[in-house]
Amino acid sequence: MDTVINTLTPITGRIHSIETCGTVDGPGIRFVIFTQGCPLRCLYCHNPDCRDPYAGTAVTVEELISEVKTYQPYLRKGGVTVTGGEPLMQPEFVAEIFRRCHELGLHTALDTSGYVQLEAAKPVLEHTDLVLLDIKSYEPNLYRKVTSVALEPTLQFARYLAEIGKPAWIRFVLVPGLTDPEENVKGLSQFVASLSNVERVEVLPFHKMGEYKWQQLGLAYVLKDVDPPTPEQVNKVLQTFRDQGLIAV
Numbered sequence: 203m204d205t206v207i208n209t210l211t212p213i214t215g216r217i218h219s220i221e222t223c224g225t226v227d228g229p230g231i232r233f234v235i236f237t238q239g240c241p242l243r244c245l246y247c248h249n250p251d252c253r254d255p256y257a258g259t260a261v262t263v264e265e266l267i268s269e270v271k272t273y274q275p276y277l278r279k280g281g282v283t284v285t286g287g288e289p290l291m292q293p294e295f296v297a298e299i300f301r302r303c304h305e306l307g308l309h310t311a312l313d314t315s316g317y318v319q320l321e322a323a324k325p326v327l328e329h330t331d332l333v334l335l336d337i338k339s340y341e342p343n344l345y346r347k348v349t350s351v352a353l354e355p356t357l358q359f360a361r362y363l364a365e366i367g368k369p370a371w372i373r374f375v376l377v378p379g380l381t382d383p384e385e386n387v388k389g390l391s392q393f394v395a396s397l398s399n400v401e402r403v404e405v406l407p408f409h410k411m412g413e414y415k416w417q418q419l420g421l422a423y424v425l426k427d428v429d430p431p432t433p434e435q436v437n438k439v440l441q442t443f444r445d446q447g448l449i450a451v
């Protein structure tokens with residue numbers, strides 16, 4: 203007897219939460235899905251509760267899409283963003299969310315650290331209109347200090363996006379005394395300028411809004427005495443990117 207494949211098995215993933223009218227994770231008003239699980243350990247993470255891949259809530263793509271449809275009229279000039287955590291820890295789940303969003307005519311954005319297996323990411327990228335790629339530093343040792351993982355997979359991912367012409371926004375979190383050394387920022391700006399697919403660079407000033415979550419989780423927050431960057435510090439970094447001919451905001 204032939205094996206019966208149940209094509210009706212719903213694709214399920216784990217999420218931390220959703221935000222129905224986000225305005226900072228891609229163009230326009232967006233339905234933002236925060237997935238659960240992340241292999242990085244960024245010192246400044248404002249969502250440390252998104253890291254554990256076994257926490258959060260299990261949902262089906264169908265359930266998420268039903269919710270998206272409720273907000274569809276508001277999302278016409280925006281779309282759907284999947285962030286995290288690290289969405290590419292659940293590539294089938296995210297690919298299916300985006301595939302269904304495209305069926306609805308909605309723009310899709312993927313927010314990722316790029317610390318992923320390229321082969322696993324490719325099917326997701328087929329249904330992704332825009333990648334928000336977080337490059338947390340350019341000096342390899344500093345990158346490891348900030349994230350606890352290696353830089354190279356992210357650079358490989360960035361180069362692959364350029365190779366396939368996938369529109370990307372690069373995101374860089376500016377932490378005074380940590381990510382701000384001139385050679386680090388300059389190196390990153392030169393690398394980003396070498397990529398033909400980058401539409402803009404977003405410099406995100408470090409903030410401590412997630413500090414209470416570290417306390418709740420019983421984790422040591424090593425940046426507790428670091429202040430957010432001043433407008434002058436932010437402008438200096440923006441200028442470094444602009445000097446390379448990039449649009450930086």
Ligand code: SF4
Nearest residue numbers: 240242243244247287
């Ligand atoms: S990649 Fe994002 S979610 Fe993961 S540890 Fe870093 S800041 Fe937190």
